[in-house]
Amino acid sequence: MARKGISRLFSISKKPRSSPSSSYSSSPSSPSLSLPSPRTPLRSLSRTLSDSMIHETIEDAQSAIAKWGPESPALFHGNRAESLQFLNSIRKLGRVMRVLAAAGPVSGLDSDSNSDSLVTAQNIMLTAMKRLERDFHRVLSSNLGGLDPESISSHYSSSRSSESGGSLDGQTISETAMYDLKLIADCMVGSGYGRECAEVYKGIRRSIVRESLNRLGIERIRSSHVQKMDAKELDRTVKSWLGSVRTAVRALFRGERILCDHILSSSDSIRESCFRDIVRETAANLFRLPELVAVAKRPSPQGRRVHRLLDLYDALWEIWPDIETIFSFESMSDVRLQAIQSLVKLGGAIHGIISDYESGVQKDSSKALVPGGGVHPLTSSGMDFLASLTDHARILSEILLDHSKPGDFSLPEEELSETPSGSALSLCLARLILTLLCKLDGKARLYKDASLSYLFMANNLNYVVRKVESTDLKYLLGEDWVSSKEKKIRQFAASYEALAWGPVFLSLSDMTASGGGTGGSISDDIVKEWFGKFNTAFEEAYVKQVSWVFPDRKLRDQVKESLANRISPAYRDLYELGVEWLGESSRFSGTVIRFAPDDVTSYLSELFQGKYSPPRSREMRGLSVPRQLIASN
Template sequence: MKSLCFSPRTPSSSIYRQPMPPSSRTTLSSSSTPLRRRSMIDTTIDAAATIIMKWDAQASAYARVTSLFYESKTEAMQFIKSVNDLQEVMHLLVSHQDPHPHPEKLTQAQHLMQIAMKRLQKEFYQILSMNRAYLDPESVSTRSSRTSTRTSTSDYDDDSSPDDEIRTVGDSISEVEDVSSRAMSDLKLIADCMIASGYAKECIKIYKTNRKSIIDEGVYKLGIQKLGSSEVNKMEWDVLDLKIKNWLQAQKISIRTLFSGERILCDHVFASSDSIKESCFAEISKEGAMLLFVFPELVAKTRKSRMEKMFSVLDMYTAISEDWQEIQTIFSFESASAVRLQALSSLVRLSESVLSLLTYFESKIQKDSSKAMIPGGGLHPLTTYSMNYLTLLADYGNILTDIISDCPPPAPARSSLPEQFFGSDESPAAISVRIAWLILALLCKLDCKSKHYKDVSLSYLFLANNLQHIISRARTSSLVHLLGEEWLAKHEAKVRQFAANYERLAWGKVFDSLPENPTDGEAKECFKKFNTSFEDAYLKQSSSVVPDPKLRDKIKVSIGTKLVAVYREFHDTHKSRVEVEDGSRRRSLVRFSPEDVGDYLSNLFFVTINSESSSTSSSASSRHR
């Protein structure tokens, strides 16, 4: 942040080298006699005049080009003490306690005070300017948190730490923090003095001008700019998406460094006056903070309906909600309430946008009008797209819970979802109901699409494949925590049911062609029926696909268990008695050995070998005819 927004104008690592002596105020009003009091007033004014006139920039070329606080910290403390004493003298002179007033003394004191205030204004400005790099919000905001680190690194010596690089880095951090700390102390010293002397307005003006330029520069370099609703609406999504990503980074830096650092500095410098530090911070930060927090609201209101907007909106909502406590603390002043209200307004608008996009996502599922059949009963693009979207949504489960908890699920949801979602013991979270409802909408749409298949067995395979994909994505993502094991188990049972229906319709004739204990005459017919039914079934199913490896293996094992073992027994029992005359030679009716059947089944449901399987089946068929 420092290298991005600030650069030192004058090296100041050695500005403050002398210890800061304690200051004390001369108590003049307690003097016992008017004569003694008069003497002390004269002494105080003369002492103040000596040091104040020494640093009068109008009377001394040396004073014009030299900084009091840079030249001698001890003398700077004496200067402050003299101003405080002079202020006490002025109060005494105007309090009518002296029976013999001397207006020339009051005039002299006022003149000295004016010169002193001009000097302190110059010093205040120089400290702010010369230490610009050391008073950047990053250094200020981390100064307190690094106290322990600074202490530990300062303890390094040649014997205790062989790592010179670590020691050097620690020394560098310590130096920056020490300069920052001393500059902040000097600014507070001057501010306290000027405010007590009635020159708060001049001090505040210098501070606001200097610090507002730093905050404005930081906000600008972070890429935060003033935009209108029409400008955001006209942006191409790629451009707006880049601005959103930039905002996410800028928001983090702004809250945790830029504004927090400025609040710490402002509170420290003007600790003597709550009203001053409040007005200063509000005026310095309000404009930049409002620019920062109005952007999410503009994004939320944009009419762009791209579904990708959902995750950008959720990211922005997350960023603000995670830093909400810090935002409230930094902008706790009543004068900064507009910033808090704008941040809250953005949160509300973003949550409304999320709910609207969820409704749009549901309608997009329900309105999908594609009628093209997926070859082989494979995965529908709507399934893959919807589950990609839902698994990403599930990663925002906590945020979505906050957003949806105050919004009831769609009216039909409670009547359409499985009963376990609304058990008497524990009601499900609103986010779980909403996700389950969206998946139900997807399943209903897939059921409609399955009816486009003329081959009913293929429609069941289509449903099994797509539901299996939904379950697999749910189990390997955060959806598993939202949907729960009971939901998953129920839908896994449906997959098994769809697979069983596919198996019955696609291979039922093959199973039925092998009756138990047939006679020799029946065996011949059985072999003929098996040859025809197996060949037909294989030719039809050779283009079928099952993308999920586990489901593919389960279906093949189930078919193989019911077919290969039975066929092997039938084949071994009757193969020698099923030969027929074919001209001058005898020909066997057995076309497929049990091994052939097993090999053909093992090649099923792979997308990449559909054509090869079909050609193999055709060549096998022609070879046995």
């Protein structure tokens, strides 16, 4: 069924859709009985029936019906031809009764005998109807297994495409029972005993439907009960409903409609009233549960609750075409409306959860800082929630369109140009992520060190992008969105490097600016000054950042590689210059040249893992790992 939004369901046509059993009732596989349904006009009948013919018909009917007394075999259990003759006698008797009841001056009948004949015929008919009512009850109650709704629905589905035959020999017991019940029902309804037939039918079939629903685990649940359920009990109830609702509709209710349409086909009003009275209450109760769950005010994590509601919405929307067909009678519009009402309530609750998430992010006032500038819990939980929504992307887009107001998906022009158009969910997700990033930007400002703020933003935006790339969010947000955010990550990382390691870069640039000591234009004091600046800047940067983190390995390696490329080669040049200039003055080697090039590289490689991990000890010209770096961590 094409999804066109829940709003279209409110314009349900009053013209009933075709019955689920429209082709079953007319199946040529059922043997025909010579019981013509069109009634001959009474005025014509009265001209053709004389007093003697009327009395003869009554006597024949009385004789035929007398054979089927209380001690006689059950109808259709013996000679089926005699059973059909019995029904034919009743039909003829009914025709005579109609003539007698309408007798007048133009009838040509003896009016003095009309009353006695009519009373006699009525008594005979009453006896026959009691017998038929008893047999109708017997056939219904003795074929519970063969007439269960699920079996009928399954058989109907498999038989629609099969070739039809004209014999009972190949029919199943359920088909035979359905045929016999239809014969009895046609006779009772045609004789004016439709109400009695309907009461028997409803009494038995109503209990069958309820027992079938109980086997499926579907019970009547009141609003007060749902409101008192804890989260676990509510989850169990929803899971049970989801596991049984398709079977209940497509097998149980559908099978019951097929059976009712077939057996009671001689009267549209009786057929409708019987089906309505049998399933109306249980069907409405079944379709009411999603609404009760939607309005239940139970504390539950957003992700857990929204998925519970989305599962209910998806299942109910999937079976809506079946609901519309099976419960097509005008008198069952309340059942259809209950299903629609549940969809509306579910959609509103789902939209409300998404709106509450955005509002919750905006109102988050926590000032707790994530150690080392790592990923904030708001980021991880938020992206888990948003990624999970993609499991129901199609229906969620429909819900957002149905329940959102103008401006709900508004985005800055820059963000709008990066987001694929045409999907309400895409725009919604882009807006929610933008809201999250804006809140994270505010939290980044809580760090006293600006470089740590940039590291924090790089980590959190990187987490967002990686989550998008690893889930179906990537299809909803698109490549342009991902590329734009990856560029922003690189900008954050570059800003972090410039602020956190700027003094180190600057200390090494002094040597480069002087030409690296060529031409003998530098003194020992200048070399010592260069080493002093580097030692101080490197120690301070390392001590400050030894507990900072880049949780994502790829981003961590990229930053470390960038730092190593900018620091290690330049320091190696400085180191070699120092050894060259200060080599003969060994008294300076332990205090001026404090790091070997491999020491610097090792220190850089151990950064951003959230804890101090000293590099391998080295000995080069008597140098060792600076103790003050270890002591300060």
